[in-house]
Amino acid sequence: MSQHYVAIATYTAKPDTADRVAQRLPLLAEASRQEEGNISYSIARDLERPNVFTIVEVYRDEEAFTAHRESAHFASIGKMQIIPMLESRVVVGYSGDGVIE
Template sequence: MAEQNEHYVVIATYTAKPETADRVAQLLPALAAESRQEEGNRSYSIARDLERPNVFTVVEIYDDVDAFTVHRESAHFASIGKMQIIPMLESREVVGYVGDGVIR
């Protein structure tokens, strides 16, 4: 059981196929905007690698792992993430961490 002040951090690295990178860059903000509205979501940030423009890092912070699970089962994750973004990727790595509760 997580401590009261802990949170769940997810860091995802998406490597888009070179020909789809700009489309992935267009879709990620829509996914982020919807995800930020979820109960239990504290933050959702996207960064595009300056030297490898087909690589994106997504940092998501949730109240707990259950809130992340709800996110993964959401309609917007299915329609934007699973149906549109993920098929355009060469690879995808998603790692979860438990945070200390201090978010600055």
């Protein structure tokens, strides 16, 4: 058993930007998975609303998540490329307790 931090983000892309968001999210995921405190990072695209994406991120602790949000790749890919193409963005943090494999 171990403590960890889970962030679940829901990104709703503007209808005309959904495919571009879908192309950039894997770039952000790949860079994020290389972070020292990252345990996992997954992206899912809503089958009925293809402009909605759910991102599930697991980090060693909240400090690791904060470091992620301050990283150069989050600034360049997330803040500068993806976020401007969104209608909305909701990020909720959770304290996790369990086995992470």
